[in-house]
Amino acid sequence: MSDPALPEGMTRAPSLGGVHEGYMPGFGNDFETEVLPGALPQGMNSPQKCEYGLYGEQLSGTAFTDVRPERTWCYRIRPSVKHSHRYTKIDLPHWKSAPHVDPDVVSLGQYRWDPVPHTGEALTWLTGMRTMTTAGDVNTQVGMASHVYLVTESMVDSYFYSADSELLVVPQEGRLRFCTELGIIDLEPKEIAILPRGLVYRVEVIEGPCRGFVCENYGQKFELPGRGPIGANCMANPRDFRAPVAAYEDREVPSTLTIKWCGQFHETKIGQSPLDVVAWHGNYAPYKYDLCTYCPVGAVLFDHPDPSIFTVLTAPSGQPGTANIDFVLFRERWMVAENTFRPPWYHKNIMSEMMGNIYGQYDAKPQGFVPGGMSLHNMMLPHGPDRNAFEGASNANLGPDKLDNTMSFMFETRFPQHLTGFAANEAPLQDDYIDCWTDLEKKFDGTPGKK
Numbered sequence: 001m002s003d004p005a006l007p008e009g010m011t012r013a014p015s016l017g018g019v020h021e022g023y024m025p026g027f028g029n030d031f032e033t034e035v036l037p038g039a040l041p042q043g044m045n046s047p048q049k050c051e052y053g054l055y056g057e058q059l060s061g062t063a064f065t066d067v068r069p070e071r072t073w074c075y076r077i078r079p080s081v082k083h084s085h086r087y088t089k090i091d092l093p094h095w096k097s098a099p100h101v102d103p104d105v106v107s108l109g110q111y112r113w114d115p116v117p118h119t120g121e122a123l124t125w126l127t128g129m130r131t132m133t134t135a136g137d138v139n140t141q142v143g144m145a146s147h148v149y150l151v152t153e154s155m156v157d158s159y160f161y162s163a164d165s166e167l168l169v170v171p172q173e174g175r176l177r178f179c180t181e182l183g184i185i186d187l188e189p190k191e192i193a194i195l196p197r198g199l200v201y202r203v204e205v206i207e208g209p210c211r212g213f214v215c216e217n218y219g220q221k222f223e224l225p226g227r228g229p230i231g232a233n234c235m236a237n238p239r240d241f242r243a244p245v246a247a248y249e250d251r252e253v254p255s256t257l258t259i260k261w262c263g264q265f266h267e268t269k270i271g272q273s274p275l276d277v278v279a280w281h282g283n284y285a286p287y288k289y290d291l292c293t294y295c296p297v298g299a300v301l302f303d304h305p306d307p308s309i310f311t312v313l314t315a316p317s318g319q320p321g322t323a324n325i326d327f328v329l330f331r332e333r334w335m336v337a338e339n340t341f342r343p344p345w346y347h348k349n350i351m352s353e354m355m356g357n358i359y360g361q362y363d364a365k366p367q368g369f370v371p372g373g374m375s376l377h378n379m380m381l382p383h384g385p386d387r388n389a390f391e392g393a394s395n396a397n398l399g400p401d402k403l404d405n406t407m408s409f410m411f412e413t414r415f416p417q418h419l420t421g422f423a424a425n426e427a428p429l430q431d432d433y434i435d436c437w438t439d440l441e442k443k444f445d446g447t448p449g450k451k
Contacts, residue, residue, distance in 0.1 A: 074181065082272075083200070151203065166195060167194070180244065234297050317414055357370060
C-alpha cells in the first residue's frame, strides 16, 4: 500500500527505511527520535535550556513509583498548558462509559449483530463512535467498553485525547491515519493500533468509508502476555510492534481540543495545533501491529486448547491470572489434532466474550457471523458451536485441515458487559441468534460402548 503524503505543515523525523518506513520496531522499548538534529538532549532529561527554544515535558502513563515506570520525555514548541484553556462540557450521545446500565435493556443473554451499516451521514472519529457494551467503572479505572466506529470525514483543526483510557483500534474496512503528538500511524484492516491514555491525536480518513472496532481499556495498560512453558518465541513477537518516529506541525490556526474525562466530554478552544513535539524519548508511546505476524500455537496431538493460547495482548486486573481485558485473535492456522472435536467446545466461564469478525468465517459459527459483525456471550452464560458446526466437526475426516480466509478476535473481560441502548435498539441485532442451538439433538444412548 503506497504511503500517502504527510499532512500539510507536518514534518517527520528521518525514516528508518525498508519495512519500518516511518516507524521504530519493538514493544515496551525505550525509544528515541528527533525531527531536528540535536533537539533531543543527551545524558539528561531536563536541561536548563533546550535546543531550538523547545520546552521539556514528561508524559507519564504509570505512577512514578511503578516497578517499571512508563513515561516519555517530549521536547515541544509549546508546553501542553498552552493547549489547555477553559473547558465547556459537550455531548457525544453515542459514546458511553461504565457504569452505564440501561434499566430497559436486558444484558443477560447470547447476542449477535450484523455489521453496523453506514448511513451516508458525515461522521468523524468522535461523532462516529457507537458504544455497544460497557463493563466495570471508568471512575475507579477498572473494566472496559466496546465500540464500533463509523468514520467518513477527517478531523480538521480538531484534536482529541482520553484521560480515561487507552484505545485498542481494530479496523474492518477503510484506512485511517492517526496524527499523534509522538508521530503518525497509518492503519488498515489486519492491523491494530494502541493509543495510550493522555495522548493527543487527530484522525484522518485515507480511504473511506471506514468501519472497525474499539476496545476502550479503563484499567492497567495492555502488555504482552506471560508465555510460561511456551517460551520465548511465537504468539506476538515484540519486534513486530511499531512505534512512530517523531513528527510535528507548527501551525497557528484556531483549533478545538476535546477531552474524555470520567466518562464526560469537554472541549477547549486553542490557537494552534497541539501536535508540536519535535523530539521525544521514552517507553510510553502509541503502536501499530500487523495481525498477520501473529504466530498461533496450538494442539499437535489431541484436544482443543483454551482460547487463552491465542492472546495477543492482555491488560491485567488486580486478581492474578484474571485479566481486565484479553485481546484474543483467531486467524488462519492448521488443525491437526487426532480423535478430537476441533472447534471450540461448549462452555461457560467467568469471562465475558465480545467477539468481532474482520473477514471470512469463524469455525464455530460458519453461518451468520459475517465480517463486520459482533457477538456477545456474557459471563457464566453457556455457548458454543451451532448444530451445523457440531455435526460437521463430529463427523469430519480428521486429516490435517487448514483453516483459511478467517480472522476474528475477542475482547474478553472478567467483568459482565452491559448493553447500551444503541446495541439493544439501533444496531442490527440478529433476533434469531439464540435459536442456532434450538435444533441440537438429544443423542444419549445408554448402551455400553455406544458413541
